[in-house]
């Protein structure tokens with residue numbers, strides 16, 4: 001099997017790994033690099049539990065080979081907190097608004113919401129619902145997730161205005 | 164050492180964050196940072212991966228298995244088959260229902276996806292390569308995928324292993340594919356009531372096969388320490404102690420040498436109650452290889468092979484007077500249990516608590532009879548976010564009563580009001596033998612009708628129907644009313660057990676000298692937030708702030724024995740154990756405080772977080788002060804320390820209830836049923852954490868929506884599963900999911916120490932009939948009586964077409 005040397009910047013750190021050409025990014029993250037925040041919830045690209053932010057896009061890490069991530073910059077839930085160690089507005093909002101229960105969808109959901117709010121800092125409820133429709137949650141019924149994202153959007157735009 | 168500036172009583176209460184507080188969840192700090200620890204996150208030195216070879220057929224004889232090519236794959240270390248397990252007597256395992264289930268298929272496969280061989284390799288890719296190369300030679304056999312044909316004279320024998328065993332776990336089997344017949348109630352009396360009634364409605368109502376499908380699939384990591392002989396298994400277990408006992412029974416490893424750990428669990432909803440071949444195979448593989456072995460199923464395997472729910476074909480007959488007073492109910496169920504009877508029900512109840520089927524109504528006489536049969540489908544029969552078979556029962560009665568209302572030309576709300584058990588009838592003995600603890604149904608439904616402006620909705624519907632006739636709209640409005648009574652909190656040891664283990668639960672509390680506490684439970688959270696809510700119970704009972712209380716569960720080496728979390732039993736049973744253990748602490752604390760204050764125990768009264776001298780609250784000792792004293796003072800006649808354990812055997816079940824109303828708009832040309840409004844009023848007794856309760860209701864309602872509008876684990880005539888991946892199995896996204904409105908009344912349980920009843924599963928039980936009734940209601944004026952779920956676009960369109968409504 002072909003082996004590839006790949007380089008990525010993950011959560012601000014440069015990493016180099018040697019991977020099989022067929023290995024999926026999610027398995028390299030979870031099993032080689034011990035970045036276990038992104039989860040695996042399906043095998044048909046439906047659930048979004050594996051979502052990472054790759055070169056400024058939400059990407060399902062189960063549906064891309066590690067080799068394809070060569071040279072990219074990746075953010076996972078582990079890199080979401082603010083530089084000073086405090087929780088990112090989305091993390092805080094999910095916590096404060098009961099936006100999670102079992103927590104299995106949460107890393108993918110927050111990473112997806114992060115990109116959504118970058119693309120659309122002031123989304124309507126419908127835009128949020130469509131924006132996270134690639135991420136499934138089996139526990140919350142989405143209501144408090146939507147609310148958490150709304151609260152985070154407000155908080156982030158206030159932070160922005162203050163800067 | 165009393166406080167300098169005394170704070171008010173209100174502030175003291177608030178500081179505890181006890182019962183009734185919408186306390187933020189302590190779990191979430193970890194989960195929002197990706198620091199959860201789920202089974203697949205576990206990584207041990209030298210860990211191997213196991214993966215299954217599964218049957219492609221629904222029913223076939225295995226002629227041969229050739230593992231040679233698989234073993235030649237680099238990284239593949241072993242391929243385990245039934246032939247390897249048989250000498251160890253591990254090729255079959257006991258199920259929770261008194262049957263056995265093949266761990267690896269021996270001579271035949273009985274359902275598509277059945278486990279045939281277990282490939283163990285150094286990584287998951289090598290294991291998958293090995294799986295590809297195991298050659299299994301099959302002879303296909305005729306398939307039974309229709310429960311109604313299972314007991315035909317010429318039906319093929321499915322279970323050859325028990326072909327001659329006509330005495331089953333629940334009495335005599337009347338056919339080789341029959342599992343049991345179970346009955347309750349007064350058969351003759353019911354027949355008489357039906358024969359003499361003014362009106363009788365009859366309907367065959369199917370609650371189709373679905374799957375709990377938690378976002379995390381099932382898995383385990385087994386590690387046998389060859390030196391100490393101790394086996395540790397991490398896994399997705401909703402009932403870790405039960406798993407330990409089963410493991411001990413089948414492996415002959417004594418229970419003290421087995422440690423079962425449920426780490427964080429990514430949702431369960433019943434899927435993780437059972438014991439699966441993957442768990443056993445990972446254990447065997449670890450023993451064989453001397454290395455830790457991980458098995459994690461993928462989503463397709465999860466939907467195909469682990470624990471379906473429902474699959475009940477229910478024929479109901481409901482009789483009434485001509486003014487709508489119900490006089491009797493009979494129900495016959497044909498229960499499709501799949502290839503092995505692996506239902507997770509208390510042992511004495513092979514149909515669970517289906518006999519709650521008289522629901523919220525004062526029905527004088529009733530009879531139920533349930534026949535379980537084998538088919539070529541996956542085993543299971545778990546309570547998918549409901550108490551054992553309660554959701555099937557609620558669906559039957561709530562559909563039947565609507566059908567009766569239609570026949571009598573009565574409003575669905577009115578007929579329910581007319582037949583409710585009245586407040587003053589509680590405790591109420593139902594015709595099928597349950598003692599309902601408490602309820603106030605009229606108040607709840609009245610509140611619900613008012614909240615949704617029910618009369619206005621009906622007027623709008625009348626207008627909508629007229630507009631439809633005039634050709635001004637292609638959309639029909641349906642209003643669904645459902646009123647359910649759940650039965651949860653299994654349960655009293657005298658009649659509830661699993662494999663002989665009484666269904667009590669347990670709690671151990673240790674108060675530390677500086678006034679913080681560690682609490683350990685026999686249950687396990689799968690997202691319900693136990694670490695948050697159980698601390699609240701303790702906080703209110705003993706006056707230590709919830710934030711100073713750490714809760715642990717899910718490790719059999721440290722947790723007291725308990726039967727686990729499912730059937731909404733944690734709050735009613737373990738919650739009660741928690742309160743009782745806390746009360747033991749408080750009783751001892753009172754003696755210590757009396758000694759400290761040099762008064763008689765009887766002169767003290769409890770106030771929020773302290774014992775104070777009656778009539779002189781200035782003289783008091785807080786629980787924090789008492790805790791230190793417990794470890795520092797020599798109190799005559801008292802042992803040092805402040806700890807307590809309670810094993811709680813509940814005197815009765817609890818009976819949460821609720822009134823749900825939904826409004827759907829159905830586009831007759833596309834069959835799309837859009838949920839415009841959903842109002843859920845729940846009464847779960849005392850509310851421990853309203854925020855968590857509401858979250859549970861949102862989630863349960865979303866699952867109800869999924870079941871009603873699309874989920875379907877179905878099989879084609881060859882035995883192929885046709886709903887076995889997320890390509891076909893409906894999980895609603897945020898787009899299909901409506902905004903849920905929640906409301907409540909509070910009718911505490913009189914026999915529970917804090918009056919709580921449990922809530923996690925009510926929304927599924929009530930949500931399914933509320934939504935299904937709404938879809939039926941949209942077409943009721945066109946003569947629709949009943950149509951089977953799921954009400955997906957295709958089926959709804961077919962219904963509209965059959966009623967001549969499509970263009």
Ligand code: FES
Pocket residue numbers: 039040041042043044045046047048049050051060061062063
């Ligand atoms: S694991 Fe489900 S989309 Fe990636």
Ligand code: FES
Pocket residue numbers: 099100101102103104105106136137138139140378429430690
């Ligand atoms: S919180 Fe459990 S899947 Fe979303």
